[in-house]
Amino acid sequence: MPIIHVRLFEGRSTDQKRAFAEAVTQDAVRLLGCTPESVDIIYTDMAKSDWATGGKLWSDPKPG
Amino acid sequence: MPIIHVRLFEGRSTDQKRAFAEAVTQDAVRLLGCTPESVDIIYTDMAKSDWATGGKLWSDPKPG
């Protein structure tokens, strides 16, 4: 504990994921009172065609 | 809010996902009292070899 699941658009590099996992693990240790070893962080990359907000897929052109 | 996660077998087209996202967003506005912009819909495509019902993978032939 904790298990932290991060769902984000594809395109972030492994370096970005590594840096974010380090930072969030340190936040969890400092603010939630966990040991570092107990923190699992999991990434799911999403295609923009698999995410809609306001009824519009992010892969579709914005009106305007 | 809300976040709506749809897990379905791979094979649906982007057009189907777009139409379903539009319909579900309208349902949420009408029935749950959300603004459209607050509705996120996320798709996860599943291979039939990654889903079992009754102990049988959907990729395996059905008995009979």
Place this chain on the structure above:
Amino acid sequence: MPIIHVRLFEGRSTDQKRAFAEAVTQDAVRLLGCTPESVDIIYTDMAKSDWATGGKLWSDPKPG
């Protein structure tokens, strides 16, 4: 298939959840080519103190 998970703020009634489940199931039949029996819809009610956007819990007063 599909499994549809709806995460929303607590406070919606069972009548609202029933109506939304009916509507979304009909959408799935019409637009995704499912049988009605294959559609599972699952609700998770969220406290506003368990959801942050822009780094602010929804239970906290908005600035302004």
Place this chain on the structure above:
Amino acid sequence: MPIIHVRLFEGRSTDQKRAFAEAVTQDAVRLLGCTPESVDIIYTDMAKSDWATGGKLWSDPKPG
């Protein structure tokens, strides 16, 4: 019910997933009082570069 979601490192074969789904379904019938048909098991394969424990991606070399 139940829906059982299994998140594991990529590399397990379909034969392993089939055998695990059969075993877990039998456990659910025996221990949770379900019918076999009511048990859904879903797999998500994870790349080691998408999972961090203790702030370290599993794809990175271990110190030592």
Place this chain on the structure above:
Amino acid sequence: MPIIHVRLFEGRSTDQKRAFAEAVTQDAVRLLGCTPESVDIIYTDMAKSDWATGGKLWSDPKPG
């Protein structure tokens, strides 16, 4: 790894959850090649009014 999330109707006892967790962990060791310590099993209890199949909440009376 693996993380196994079990979503089931409320009403199962802690004894049932303990027994199921033991059995599934042994299955994972035997069939997926994990160490026991690497297996996390997480339960989410669901109210029948928060789950619909075929557009019907499980808390509603069945027709017939």
Place this chain on the structure above:
Amino acid sequence: MPIIHVRLFEGRSTDQKRAFAEAVTQDAVRLLGCTPESVDIIYTDMAKSDWATGGKLWSDPKPG
């Protein structure tokens, strides 16, 4: 995007969740290139009797 789901043992205060959400949102802005408004963080509190590691519920006494 992103949606960050944090599953942790119950017992953390709202103040801890607020501080962690602020920190993680800043990490996401700095390291993943998001706007703050695009970051959703969601907490699920878990009872120790709903989480097993190595086949043992966390609510059970440790051997030794």
